[in-house]
Amino acid sequence: MSKTAAYAAKSNDGKMAPYSIERRDVQSNDVQIEITHCGVCHSDLHAIKNDWGNSKYPLVPGHEIIGTVKKVGSGVTKYKEGDTVGVGCLVDACLSCEACDEDLEQHCLGQPTMTYNSQTDDPGGLTYGGYSQSIVVREEFVLKIPENLDKAGTAPLLCAGITTYSPLHQYGVKKGMTVGVIGLGGLGHMGIKLSAAMGAHTVMITTSKTKADDAKELGADEVLVSTDKDAMQKWAGKFDFLLNTIPVGHDVNPYLNLLKYNKTMCLVGAIEPLANVNGAMLVTGRKAVAGSLIGGLKETQEMLDFCGEHNVVATIEEIKMSEINDAFERMQDNDVRYRFVIDMATLD
Amino acid sequence: MSKTAAYAAKSNDGKMAPYSIERRDVQSNDVQIEITHCGVCHSDLHAIKNDWGNSKYPLVPGHEIIGTVKKVGSGVTKYKEGDTVGVGCLVDACLSCEACDEDLEQHCLGQPTMTYNSQTDDPGGLTYGGYSQSIVVREEFVLKIPENLDKAGTAPLLCAGITTYSPLHQYGVKKGMTVGVIGLGGLGHMGIKLSAAMGAHTVMITTSKTKADDAKELGADEVLVSTDKDAMQKWAGKFDFLLNTIPVGHDVNPYLNLLKYNKTMCLVGAIEPLANVNGAMLVTGRKAVAGSLIGGLKETQEMLDFCGEHNVVATIEEIKMSEINDAFERMQDNDVRYRFVIDMATLD
Structure with missing residues (x-):
């Protein structure tokens, strides 16, 4: 001792x-x-x-x-x-x-x-x-x-790194894909950096216009303000993957609407009940709402090596x-x- | 004409x-x-x-x-x-x-x-x-x-065949897996037959005890009555995949609790809002709620050929x-x- x-x-x-x-x-x-x-x-x-x-x-x-x-x-x-x-x-x-x-x-x-x-x-x-x-x-x-x-x-x-890397990695994020990162906090800012480093076209999705400049500095290619209904409509069906870092329960349906058919939104923050998830959108679009929790040791080491290679901190x-x-x-x-x-x- | x-x-x-x-x-x-x-x-x-x-x-x-x-x-x-x-x-x-x-x-x-x-x-x-x-x-x-x-x-x-075959196929159902089919109607009965034909240990999950004999005749290895809390607890964390054929909105959390970590429940019936989906269960268990809609032409032909091979109607x-x-x-x-x-x- x-x-x-x-x-x-x-x-x-x-x-x-x-x-x-x-x-x-x-x-x-x-x-x-x-x-x-x-x-x-x-x-x-x-x-x-x-x-x-x-x-x-x-x-x-x-x-x-x-x-x-x-x-x-x-x-x-x-x-x-x-x-x-x-x-x-x-x-x-x-x-x-x-x-x-x-x-x-x-x-x-x-x-x-x-x-x-x-x-x-x-x-x-x-x-x-x-x-x-x-x-x-x-x-x-x-x-x-x-x-x-x-x-x-x-x-x-x-923690923040592996929590966001693991789902991006599990769902095969890479160049050619359009990835949305929802919420710009400790997790979200890592999500942007990692998604961009993986080569995906990375869109920061936030309620706050004021975060747009920050998001771009972190590596986001574009910013989608989720309170802008026209913008949300324009982006409907455009995302190959959504990383949802919102830390509280919320209405996930407007985000599910952004996904292409056959794609997934992964939650890493919301550990509260999600009200009225639109079953029809899941079924008719072959979509999924998934969750992810940190990562195992092997994947955490992979993430660190990836960050070393791409100089991401x-x-x-x-x-x-x-x-x-x-x-x-x-x-x-x-x-x-x-x-x-x-x-x-x-x-x- | x-x-x-x-x-x-x-x-x-x-x-x-x-x-x-x-x-x-x-x-x-x-x-x-x-x-x-x-x-x-x-x-x-x-x-x-x-x-x-x-x-x-x-x-x-x-x-x-x-x-x-x-x-x-x-x-x-x-x-x-x-x-x-x-x-x-x-x-x-x-x-x-x-x-x-x-x-x-x-x-x-x-x-x-x-x-x-x-x-x-x-x-x-x-x-x-x-x-x-x-x-x-x-x-x-x-x-x-x-x-x-x-x-x-x-x-x-x-329709009923491809609607149930497609998710079973997408999620790689095979021998060695434990698969639950929730709800015994037109879709559910096909789910049981197909899951069993794919070699999975197939469990019919139903609210109704009276359907147990029918389910076994259709090919279910076991029946889990979802109103039996002890049985639901016994099966917690045991399923590799759940095919949910319930045709209306319902509380999906008791079913999510049956999934192993890192596994998916796929909806094929519920096109109504799902109340209070437990975000914590998705995140901490790396679980997913997905949906699926019929199947494409190629997969439908595969399903028919599979049914021909296994004599499933x-x-x-x-x-x-x-x-x-x-x-x-x-x-x-x-x-x-x-x-x-x-x-x-x-x-x-």
């Missing part, structure tokens, strides 16, 4: 404060990582406020972790001291069920262990996340980070650890372009 | 009566078919009652047509007099758009011509369907019927043309196992 400095929520008041946590000793297949950066995901805020009813305190959030290997166990073969590595939303899974065999550890039938607030053999019975100086993770759940990428900008790839605002409570407030006001990343050197 | 005997609805009172219609002369790529059997589809009843608001009278329904080639145009190469052939829901499409190029004529971007109540160059400006002694159809929309199949039982394959009740109005009443009362087929020799 080793004590390390972290920031934790002690209750559901939404506030983080310095905290000293224990990390397990390095076992034979473990990698000890000195964390240099950690992205701030909206789910971190949900967790510290116990919005989903399953939070246990003290809670150290953070699952967009970048760092440097400090020590490896005797059985570790893929990593050595000094390597730049990452850890995303998962730190363990059974690795022997049908889902794990298909490289979909996020759907592990034995329940994957999430990076924080999840039952584990780690000290304390719960995992602690990346708002911390260090973390110890079994080798299979550690990812290689391409050396050419900016470390701070790479952190959000571990998140657009971020770097903050000090002590600024985290302000950052959460700004996040609630949608005042972030497009992801906060904590410079972990600022944590003492 | 040739006059031929038919049954038509003259208004939306839901009644059919004898009628004399004109069929176009046989053009160079036309096939003239003497109709021997026509299946009675629920959409025939919707059409004659103008339930969808687009019916034009007189309306001759019927798009599950089996017959014998009587005459072919000079350019016809695939058919000759005496062949047993079929016609389904489509009689024309542009055959040059992206959808037609993908063998998805049902999604023709130039609007496909449906077998009845659809604009055409046919006499009268509207197509007339199969409740008739004969029909003239361009060669590309005529299907070969395997000679070993019972003609009357084959008629419903042209619909379970039907044969009626005389004069019994059609009673048949519609019984259909409204769900009193049909599982499809009425008109013996067209009874039409004078």
Whole structure:
């Protein structure tokens, strides 16, 4: 066991404060990582406020972790001291069920262990996340980070990146396709960058005209303002794929109408009920509404390699650890372009 | 032009009566078919009652047509007099758009011509369907019927058969998979037969215990009664594919819960709004709700060949043309196992 400095929520008041946590000793297949950066995901805020009813305190959030290997166990073969590595939303899974065999550890039938607030053999019975100086993770759940990428900008790839890459990849997005990314936040801005890097004609679909310039800077070829009925009609039946990053329940039918026959809209944000989905549109257009959740380890590594090749990182605002409570407030006001990343050197 | 005997609805009172219609002369790529059997589809009843608001009278329904080639145009190469052939829901499409190029004529971007109540160059400006002694159809929309199949039982394959075969086929149903067919009517009974013939472990999912014996006779390996909460819990996460044939809007969430991670439920009946689709279940389970509409010509021929190979036909009740109005009443009362087929020799 080793004590390390972290920031934790002690209750559901939404506030983080310095905290000293224990990390397990390095076992034979473990990698000890000195964390240099950690992205701030909206789910971190949900967790510290116990919005989903399953939070246990003290809670150290953070699952967009970048760092440097400090020590490896005797059985570790893929990593050595000094390597730049990452850890995303998962730190363990059974690795022997049908889902794990298909490289979909996020759907592990034995329940994957999430990076924080999840039952584990780690000290304390719960995992602690990346708002911390260090973390110890079994080798299979550690990812290689391409050396050419900016470390701070790479952190959000571990959650926002894979969450958007996975559906774009599953649905075969490539040159020649017209792809719509709905919603311009932490997920949406990665969706635009990745879709554009895959070569698709990428259209940002947003309720807000003011986001048009930003979207184009991020790589969108065009912007479709969803409150403009004429524009929505003009684009009806034109999309080969829609990545829907809206984080709340909403009327999906105007978006389904944008899809070509035989195509899919994939949700990555809306985990609330969707009212009155138009069954006729699904049936008569052979369309689908699908969902997608992060990605498995193999696909996450593929995504990182793809980003290395195409030099894709998140657009971020770097903050000090002590600024985290302000950052959460700004996040609630949608005042972030497009992801906060904590410079972990600022944590003492 | 040739006059031929038919049954038509003259208004939306839901009644059919004898009628004399004109069929176009046989053009160079036309096939003239003497109709021997026509299946009675629920959409025939919707059409004659103008339930969808687009019916034009007189309306001759019927798009599950089996017959014998009587005459072919000079350019016809695939058919000759005496062949047993079929016609389904489509009689024309542009055959040059992206959808037609993908063998998805049902999604023709130039609007496909449906077998009845659809604009055409046919006499009268509207197509007339199969409740008739004969029909003239361009060669590309005529299907070969395997000679070993019972003609009357084959008629419903042209709509109910392809409607259920297409999604089972699209989603790769095969031996080793567990497939649920939801709802036991005209579509559901074909779904069971086809899923079983494809080698899948086939589970009939129904609200009605009384249908269990019937379902097993049709080929279901097991029956899951959806009102039995314990049984629904036992089957949670067990299905590789769900074919949902329920013809009205309904709560799809209990069925989505039956799917394994990363799997799809495909709707073929519900063309009404679906209330409160659980976005969280789609996202966290990487699941999808899709729809499917009949099938293209190529896939319809594949389905017929598959049925020929596996000796699959619909379970039907044969009626005389004069019994059609009673048949519609019984259909409204769900009193049909599982499809009425008109013996067209009874039409004078």
